[in-house]
Amino acid sequence: MTQTPIVPAAVELVRVRKDFGSAVGVADVSLKIERGEFLTLLGPSGCGKSTLLGMIAGFLTPTAGKIVVDGDDITGVEPYRRDIGMVFQSYALFPHMNVFDNIAFGLRMRKMAKAEIVAEVRRAIEMMKLDGFEERRVSQLSGGQQQRVALARAVVIRPKVLLLDEPLSALDKNLRAQMQVELSDLHRKTGLTTIFVTHDQGEALSLSDRIVVMNRGEVQQVATPIELYRTPANGFVASFIGEINALPVARYEIDGTDAALALPGAGRLVAPARPDRGFAHGAQVRAFLRPEHVRPALPDETVANVVRGVVTTHIYQGSHTITRVEVEGIGLIETRVTGAEIVGAYPIGAPIALVLDIGQAVLLAAP
Amino acid sequence: MIQRRPFFITFLAPAVVTAVILAAALFEVLQYSVREFVPGSLNVGGFTLDNFTRINRPIYWWVLLDTFYISLLTAVFSLLLSYPVAFALVRAKRDWVRSLLVSLSITPLFTGEIVRTFSWMLMLGSDGFINSMLRKLSLIDMPLQIMYTRLGVVVALVQFSMPVMIILLATAISHVDRDCEKAAANLGASPGAVFWRITLPLTLPGILSGIVVVFAWTMSAFSTPQLIGGGKVLMISNLVYLQGFSVLNLPFAATLSLIALIAALGSLVLMKSLTGRLEKRLAIG
Numbered sequence: 120m121t122q123t124p125i126v127p128a129a130v131e132l133v134r135v136r137k138d139f140g141s142a143v144g145v146a147d148v149s150l151k152i153e154r155g156e157f158l159t160l161l162g163p164s165g166c167g168k169s170t171l172l173g174m175i176a177g178f179l180t181p182t183a184g185k186i187v188v189d190g191d192d193i194t195g196v197e198p199y200r201r202d203i204g205m206v207f208q209s210y211a212l213f214p215h216m217n218v219f220d221n222i223a224f225g226l227r228m229r230k231m232a233k234a235e236i237v238a239e240v241r242r243a244i245e246m247m248k249l250d251g252f253e254e255r256r257v258s259q260l261s262g263g264q265q266q267r268v269a270l271a272r273a274v275v276i277r278p279k280v281l282l283l284d285e286p287l288s289a290l291d292k293n294l295r296a297q298m299q300v301e302l303s304d305l306h307r308k309t310g311l312t313t314i315f316v317t318h319d320q321g322e323a324l325s326l327s328d329r330i331v332v333m334n335r336g337e338v339q340q341v342a343t344p345i346e347l348y349r350t351p352a353n354g355f356v357a358s359f360i361g362e363i364n365a366l367p368v369a370r371y372e373i374d375g376t377d378a379a380l381a382l383p384g385a386g387r388l389v390a391p392a393r394p395d396r397g398f399a400h401g402a403q404v405r406a407f408l409r410p411e412h413v414r415p416a417l418p419d420e421t422v423a424n425v426v427r428g429v430v431t432t433h434i435y436q437g438s439h440t441i442t443r444v445e446v447e448g449i450g451l452i453e454t455r456v457t458g459a460e461i462v463g464a465y466p467i468g469a470p471i472a473l474v475l476d477i478g479q480a481v482l483l484a485a486p
Numbered sequence: 487m488i489q490r491r492p493f494f495i496t497f498l499a500p501a502v503v504t505a506v507i508l509a510a511a512l513f514e515v516l517q518y519s520v521r522e523f524v525p526g527s528l529n530v531g532g533f534t535l536d537n538f539t540r541i542n543r544p545i546y547w548w549v550l551l552d553t554f555y556i557s558l559l560t561a562v563f564s565l566l567l568s569y570p571v572a573f574a575l576v577r578a579k580r581d582w583v584r585s586l587l588v589s590l591s592i593t594p595l596f597t598g599e600i601v602r603t604f605s606w607m608l609m610l611g612s613d614g615f616i617n618s619m620l621r622k623l624s625l626i627d628m629p630l631q632i633m634y635t636r637l638g639v640v641v642a643l644v645q646f647s648m649p650v651m652i653i654l655l656a657t658a659i660s661h662v663d664r665d666c667e668k669a670a671a672n673l674g675a676s677p678g679a680v681f682w683r684i685t686l687p688l689t690l691p692g693i694l695s696g697i698v699v700v701f702a703w704t705m706s707a708f709s710t711p712q713l714i715g716g717g718k719v720l721m722i723s724n725l726v727y728l729q730g731f732s733v734l735n736l737p738f739a740a741t742l743s744l745i746a747l748i749a750a751l752g753s754l755v756l757m758k759s760l761t762g763r764l765e766k767r768l769a770i771g
Contacts, residue, residue, distance in 0.1 A: 202674075
């Protein structure tokens with residue numbers, strides 16, 4: 120399906136700030152969004168991501184800063200003159216109109232000729248696989264269909280930017296996975312600059328070109344999904360993206376080509392010194408280690424970085440099992456191993472030796 | 487349900503008592519309407535259908551038509567004046583504006599009909615507030631005749647019914663999904679277009695029920711047309727009063743009451759079916 124080309128716009132936020140009384144909603148966020156990019160604003164509820172989206176759509180006025188789309192400052196422009204499409208969390212379909220009229224609404228507001236409207240809406244309906252639903256009331260549609268109407272309604276106006284405000288959160292799990300695929304198809308087909316707001320890190324990792332992690336109104340890190348997972352910039356990002364074990368604060372000791380983490384009460388963990396870590400000898404650091412980088416030691420195995428503890432919980436997940444181990448001097452450590460063998464091999468309460476792959480750990484300066 | 491929760495019957499008792507009394511009263515009215523009028527006596531004579539043939543005179547039909555007309559005007563003007571108030575009441579950003587509007591629109595409900603009507607008489611009379619103001623401003627030489635006219639009656643009835651209309655409209659407006667309005671703006675609708683194409687259609691159920699309620703309520707208005715109309719504007723209840731308590735023709739008053747009841751019920755059924763069809767066409771609900 121080729122539409123007449125949409126010209127995606129570049130968006131720039133310049134020190135955008137939003138105060139709600141004395142509370143800070145968004146604190147001086149600067150951000151450049153490339154033409155055609157799929158950018159995700161990720162963070163817990165109340166982190167300011169929806170506020171930021173509301174300001175881009177024009178429903179909220181920034182306290183300070185400006186919003187630039189394709190070189191034009193649109194900070195003071197009314198929402199209805201912005202040409203920015205948006206899909207709401209509640210979809211916000213018009214209950215008194217059928218599917219066709221919902222999708223045609225934006226085109227009618229643009230005073231497009233009738234025949235053209237019919238053609239454009241038909242195209243959007245085909246693209247979103249809504250054929251045959253034109254005359255339906257929106258209340259007669261399933262959640263997934265409503266979602267597609269909302270998407271069709273937003274893209275049919277050929278917006279410069281597409282905003283998605285947690286559009287998948289109202290769907291059940293299977294439908295959500297399917298809609299993720301459709302969203303990414305839609306982005307590929309239309310090439311729209313897309314800003315996606317979610318609190319679900321899984322959605323963010325699988326859909327985005329880049330992710331902006333936010334917390335308390337501030338940007339924590341802007342990176343591609345892979346960078347974000349592998350090299351989180353701080354403790355918040357490390358624990359927000361995926362599962363991670365935060366080890367106690369340790370002393371970083373350089374010893375020739377090796378470096379060691381001296382954990383108070385749990386001995387030393389050794390790792391090859393990586394120059395990119397850039398810590399000085401004696402620095403206070405905290406290591407973050409993903410569960411997949413922890414495994415049970417084989418019997419009689421003699422390797423470095425083995426810690427001992429007691430199994431407290433197994434969480435069987437089908438393809439893999441997450442096992443929680445209470446390690447003396449460190450605390451709870453999660454390990455993630457394929458299959459279910461670990462459940463039988465180490466019952467709850469059994470002693471277990473774990474190998475920590477410290478080379479994979481993320482080291483961050485401890486405050 | 488009733489078997490599993492026997493106390494339901496106890497709960498229904500007040501409704502049953504009310505219904506029985508109402509039915510008995512209605513039966514009594516029906517019974518009176520087919521009795522002969524004995525002039526000079528409160529007792530009634532034997533069975534007759536004369537009362538119903540007597541109804542078929544232009545003067546009575548005019549009163550009935552006038553009642554419809556005044557009720558409809560009242561409903562429409564009450565709607566037009568109440569919508570902006572209800573809208574501001576729901577959407578005002580400041581709390582004190584909202585509370586002020588709520589108390590301003592609800593307090594009239596707590597003053598009796600007579601008190602309110604009397605205030606309107608002070609306002610509308612030839613030496614009343616409106617006329618003396620206009621005269622002081624030299625806008626008129628002769629006082630305007632507002633008392634004892636349909637205009638005066640409608641003005642007072644509109645004010646009388648506005649609280650109810652405002653409550654019904656405010657409920658409807660507060661149920662409008664703000665995201666729908668935002669979505670419309672996002673799709674290019676100016677604030678005016680958002681109102682006409684989204685907000686107004688979505689509040690249509692409230693508008694329709696407001697019109698129906700005020701219409702039905704005004705159909706049975708008595709003291710306002712009695713005092714402000716002063717006998718020159720007759721609504722059906724005033725005619726019933728005239729027949730029943732001045733002429734003391736109770737049988738004919740009963741017949742008129744019956745006709746009024748049937749007319750009111752008939753117009754309500756008609757309105758209900760019209761609004762039902764309209765709502766269905768707009769697919770609300």
